Amino acid sequence: MRTLHGDGQSDIVGGLYRYAQIVPAPGGHGILGIIQIGEPNIAHSLAYIWFLVEAILLLITIPLGGLWFGNRALAPAHLAFKQQKDFIANASHELRTPLALLRANAEALLRGRERMSADDVELLEDIVADAAHMGTLANTMLLLTRIDTGQLHLEQEILDIGDLATGVLHRAHSLADQMHITLEAKNIQSTLVLGDHVTLEQLILILLDNSIKYNLPDGHIMVNTYTDKELVHLEISDTGIGITSEHLPHLGQRFYRVDKARSREVDGSGLGLSIAKNIAAAHHGSLTIMSKPGQGTTVLLSFPILRSRT
Numbered sequence: 001m002r003t004l005h006g007d008g009q010s011d012i013v014g015g016l017y018r019y020a021q022i023v024p025a026p027g028g029h030g031i032l033g034i035i036q037i038g039e040p041n042i043a044h045s046l047a048y049i050w051f052l053v054e055a056i057l058l059l060i061t062i063p064l065g066g067l068w069f070g071n072r073a074l075a076p077a078h079l080a081f082k083q084q085k086d087f088i089a090n091a092s093h094e095l096r097t098p099l100a101l102l103r104a105n106a107e108a109l110l111r112g113r114e115r116m117s118a119d120d121v122e123l124l125e126d127i128v129a130d131a132a133h134m135g136t137l138a139n140t141m142l143l144l145t146r147i148d149t150g151q152l153h154l155e156q157e158i159l160d161i162g163d164l165a166t167g168v169l170h171r172a173h174s175l176a177d178q179m180h181i182t183l184e185a186k187n188i189q190s191t192l193v194l195g196d197h198v199t200l201e202q203l204i205l206i207l208l209d210n211s212i213k214y215n216l217p218d219g220h221i222m223v224n225t226y227t228d229k230e231l232v233h234l235e236i237s238d239t240g241i242g243i244t245s246e247h248l249p250h251l252g253q254r255f256y257r258v259d260k261a262r263s264r265e266v267d268g269s270g271l272g273l274s275i276a277k278n279i280a281a282a283h284h285g286s287l288t289i290m291s292k293p294g295q296g297t298t299v300l301l302s303f304p305i306l307r308s309r310t
Contacts, residue, residue, distance in 0.1 A: 016040060095138045103131035140271045144254070147278045154196040154282060158306060161232050162188045164197070165223055168204040176212050182220045183208075189225045191232040192306040195283045203279040204234065206272045207299050211238040214297070227305060234301040243291040251289050252277040 002009045002020075010019045020036040106127040113121045146152040169185055176183045193200075211221045219239045226233055243251070250256050252273045273287075280287045284304055291297035 096135060096142075099131050099135040099138060103128055103135065106131065137271075140275065143275060144271065144278070147275075147282070152199075152282065154199060156194055157197055159193055159195055159197055159200065160190050161193050161234060161303065162190045162225055164200055165204060165225060165234055168201055168208060169223060172205065172208045172212065175209070176221070179212055179215065180218050181212050181215050182218075184220065184222050186222055186224045187226065188223070189227065189232075191225065191227055193232060193283070193303045194306045195303070199279045200283065203276050203301070204236075206276045207236050207301070210272060211236055211240065211297070211299075214238075215240040230305055231302045232305050234303075235298060236301075237296060237298040239296045242293040242295050242297055243289075244293050248289060248291065252287075 010017070016038050017040070018036060018038045020034055022034055023032045024030070025032050106124045109116075110121065110124050110128070113124075116124075143152070165188055166185065169183055173183060208221070208223075215221065215238050221239075222235075222237045224235045224237070226235070254271055254274045273289075277287050280301060280303075286302045288300040288302070289297065290300070
């Protein structure tokens with residue numbers, strides 16, 4: 001219709017160039033018709049292809065470029081983080097020996113306490129306690145650094161989770177008696193797992209130690225094991241002070257303490273649960289904490305069961 005009102009019309013549709021022209025009748029009387037021709041628009045097609053190529057190149061180069069620039073920008077931070085880890089590991093390792101000697105010397109002096117004044121005895125006892133605390137903290141920091149750097153060596157032994165739990169319960173009885181806490185083993189089943197005896201024992205001891213420290217006078221702790229499909233569970237429930245819900249997601253973060261004042265009283269550093277979670281993860285297990293204020297806390301350890309091949 002546009003062509004009927006003009007001498008000729010052209011347009012571009014997609015990659016096609018179109019042209020329409022009126023064909024007049026002989027003698028100039030009327031119009032015979034309209035001829036329309038079309039041919040590929042090479043320039044338009046090339047531009048379209050080039051646009052696609054540019055778009056693909058941008059999709060590839062922008063993320064790669066961002067990754068490259070991001071790595072360059074973060075390189076100093078990665079270096080500083082590595083140097084910090086190395087420093088913590090080296091400092092922790094170097095501090096263990098002098099702290100052990102300091103504690104041993106103070107304990108040796110205390111053997112002659114009957115010849116000392118009461119003030120000197122109290123001072124030496126404080127030195128022994130502080131040296132023991134700092135030694136434990138140095139060992140803990142060294143362990144966490146080894147976990148972070150993948151240098152923690154784990155033996156692969158066939159272990160009975162029931163025997164592990166029973167052994168740790170026996171070791172924890174003296175501390176529980178001092179705090180007037182009752183320990184009870186219920187339904188301890190013999191179930192095999194694959195793991196490192198030392199670190200798994202340390203993991204269970206950390207959890208029992210927390211249940212004792214944050215329990216109430218004349219409280220109670222129940223240890224239970226059971227299996228569920230492909231997992232073995234070790235459950236530790238106490239009648240302690242409990243934990244409010246807003247703190248539960250943060251448990252296991254390093255140096256995080258729910259009650260800082262109470263943690264100082266019971267010699268807590270906020271690293272125990274972090275170590276426990278890392279040890280559980282290193283054994284392809286999990287650690288879940290459920291708690292309510294005034295109703296105690298339940299900690300659930302879960303590990304894959306070692307099945308015998310037949």
